[in-house]
Amino acid sequence: MGMKQAMAIQIPCRECPLRQLPLFITHSAEELELLQALKQRELRLAAGETLILEGQTDTPLFTLLSGWAFRFKTLSDGRRQILNFLLAGDFIGVQQKMGDAAAHGVTTLTDSLFCVFQRDALWELHRRSPVMGFNTTWLIAHEESLVDDSLLSVGRRSAEERIASLLILLFKRAAALQLDGGAAGVPFPLTQQHMADALGLSLVHTNKTLRKLEKRGLHELKDGRLYLRDARALTRLADVWGDGKPTPRPLV
Amino acid sequence: MGMKQAMAIQIPCRECPLRQLPLFITHSAEELELLQALKQRELRLAAGETLILEGQTDTPLFTLLSGWAFRFKTLSDGRRQILNFLLAGDFIGVQQKMGDAAAHGVTTLTDSLFCVFQRDALWELHRRSPVMGFNTTWLIAHEESLVDDSLLSVGRRSAEERIASLLILLFKRAAALQLDGGAAGVPFPLTQQHMADALGLSLVHTNKTLRKLEKRGLHELKDGRLYLRDARALTRLADVWGDGKPTPRPLV
DNA sequence: CGTTGCCTTGATCATTATCAATCATAGTGG
DNA sequence: CCACTATGATTGATAATGATCAAGGCAACG
Numbered sequence: 001m002g003m004k005q006a007m008a009i010q011i012p013c014r015e016c017p018l019r020q021l022p023l024f025i026t027h028s029a030e031e032l033e034l035l036q037a038l039k040q041r042e043l044r045l046a047a048g049e050t051l052i053l054e055g056q057t058d059t060p061l062f063t064l065l066s067g068w069a070f071r072f073k074t075l076s077d078g079r080r081q082i083l084n085f086l087l088a089g090d091f092i093g094v095q096q097k098m099g100d101a102a103a104h105g106v107t108t109l110t111d112s113l114f115c116v117f118q119r120d121a122l123w124e125l126h127r128r129s130p131v132m133g134f135n136t137t138w139l140i141a142h143e144e145s146l147v148d149d150s151l152l153s154v155g156r157r158s159a160e161e162r163i164a165s166l167l168i169l170l171f172k173r174a175a176a177l178q179l180d181g182g183a184a185g186v187p188f189p190l191t192q193q194h195m196a197d198a199l200g201l202s203l204v205h206t207n208k209t210l211r212k213l214e215k216r217g218l219h220e221l222k223d224g225r226l227y228l229r230d231a232r233a234l235t236r237l238a239d240v241w242g243d244g245k246p247t248p249r250p251l252v
Numbered sequence: 253m254g255m256k257q258a259m260a261i262q263i264p265c266r267e268c269p270l271r272q273l274p275l276f277i278t279h280s281a282e283e284l285e286l287l288q289a290l291k292q293r294e295l296r297l298a299a300g301e302t303l304i305l306e307g308q309t310d311t312p313l314f315t316l317l318s319g320w321a322f323r324f325k326t327l328s329d330g331r332r333q334i335l336n337f338l339l340a341g342d343f344i345g346v347q348q349k350m351g352d353a354a355a356h357g358v359t360t361l362t363d364s365l366f367c368v369f370q371r372d373a374l375w376e377l378h379r380r381s382p383v384m385g386f387n388t389t390w391l392i393a394h395e396e397s398l399v400d401d402s403l404l405s406v407g408r409r410s411a412e413e414r415i416a417s418l419l420i421l422l423f424k425r426a427a428a429l430q431l432d433g434g435a436a437g438v439p440f441p442l443t444q445q446h447m448a449d450a451l452g453l454s455l456v457h458t459n460k461t462l463r464k465l466e467k468r469g470l471h472e473l474k475d476g477r478l479y480l481r482d483a484r485a486l487t488r489l490a491d492v493w494g495d496g497k498p499t500p501r502p503l504v
Numbered sequence: 505c506g507t508t509g510c511c512t513t514g515a516t517c518a519t520t521a522t523c524a525a526t527c528a529t530a531g532t533g534g
Numbered sequence: 535c536c537a538c539t540a541t542g543a544t545t546g547a548t549a550a551t552g553a554t555c556a557a558g559g560c561a562a563c564g
Contacts, residue, residue: 456513
């Protein structure tokens with residue numbers, strides 16, 4: 001299964017692809033030194049490999065430097081729910097307390113590069129740099145709020161609406177990591193099975209719904225890339241807040 | 253709608269009902285002083301009142317001192333998804349960055365008492381006590397991981413399984429706040445509509461499923477209290493990890 | 505008593521799941 | 535170059551699950 005060696009030479013944190021993200025912009029040289037010191041090593045995985053197994057204990061903390069991955073939970077008969085997708089810049093493993101078993105697994109969608117931190121790195125970060133500790137807290141809280149959106153989709157949106165909102169969300173997230181902002185589409189490494197597992201739909205129904213939207217000209221999925229052909233219509237369908245409409249909600 | 257006055261005399265933080273929770277146990281007198289200093293005021297709401305409106309900006313941070321509440325999102329046609337239930341000791345409002353609009357609303361289920369903090373209290377906490385900042389981060393991450401469970405339920409569990417897992421989860425959380433550990437049941441202030449909105453089911457189907465489980469003797473819901481009559485069977489039905497069974501998952 | 509809110513139930517309908525094929529593509533070994 | 539295999543996409547037929555509609559019931563309350 002194409003297991004590759006960890007690189008002998010690591011990327012220094014001042015060259016880290018995350019440096020331009022909110023968490024990292026304001027940091028002084030010494031804060032970068034701190035990050036560097038806490039960093040344990042890098043880890044490279046091929047597509048489809050598993051970083052964290054459900055139930056595993058004492059997993060380290062990770063940061064995703066490049067590639068795509070996802071967090072998931074399964075039931076004992078194999079039903080799987082994808083909790084969210086991970087893109088470059090995301091944290092991994094903050095949900096479980098030290099000593100606890102991982103409540104979810106993490107698997108890659110593409111070849112991926114991770115930065116590995118010891119479990120107590122988060123505490124060191126707080127202790128030695130309250131600013132970075134604080135920023136991290138917000139980042140974690142914000143990342144987790146993506147799950148809130150998913151829950152709204154899966155709980156209350158129709159199949160069409162779910163597909164639409166997933167496409168929009170992933171497009172936005174992926175486009176934000178590109179220089180062209182998605183003008184030429186974005187990479188889209190999910191299979192329809194992944195989409196089904198993220199949206200709480202069956203594979204077959206996912207396929208049919210996807211085809212329907214594509215035939216209507218809302219999007220195009222081709223050669224592993226996603227193009228939004230009618231972002232307006234997709235947004236309307238997904239009922240996404242604050243995009244087309246300026247929050248017209250009655251607010252009681 | 254029974255809006256009540258905020259109490260003139262506030263509970264000092266050293267008397268706070270949260271003091272025995274993980275976040276608060278290890279704290280020195282001066283750390284309690286810090287909490288006290290950051291605390292702005294207390295707020296009392298009646299059952300069914302709204303603490304935060306979706307889309308509201310610059311809401312303060314809250315802590316729930318007593319009572320029950322829930323976080324939710326709605327679609328523009330009124331479909332509502334309850335994200336999670338809030339019990340004494342929970343944080344509220346950490347999901348949105350300063351200046352952002354609230355991505356979810358918060359409404360009470362019972363008469364409730366909140367502790368109100370300024371929005372920058374979280375930063376002050378980090379700056380002046382890295383330990384408490386760190387603990388807060390974990391607490392937030394852990395609270396948010398409850399949503400992961402919900403997502404698994406709504407996405408992949410059948411109606412019966414969803415009901416079972418909700419009953420178990422809420423029972424455990426509520427029982428942990430009682431001295432008797434739930435021996436005489438726990439308060440259960442949700443209507444079936446709330447359960448439906450949390451589980452992604454219709455009201456009618458929620459009712460039927462609930463009745464079915466109750467007739468089978470798995471639980472009893474009476475006078476606003478929940479009793480688990482066959483916790484083993486409920487756990488099996490819900491496929492909850494690490495309870496009856498010692499993690500028998502294959503882990504591939 | 506007449507509301508009002510919440511729970512309950514039966515009948516019917518819709519959406520989504522399941523089952524079963526087929527097809528396309530890429531990789532593998534002979 | 536040709537089976538042989540494997541993965542993923544696609545489609546039609548049928549079944550199941552859960553939603554919607556409609557109607558009461560029951561208790562609390564002014």
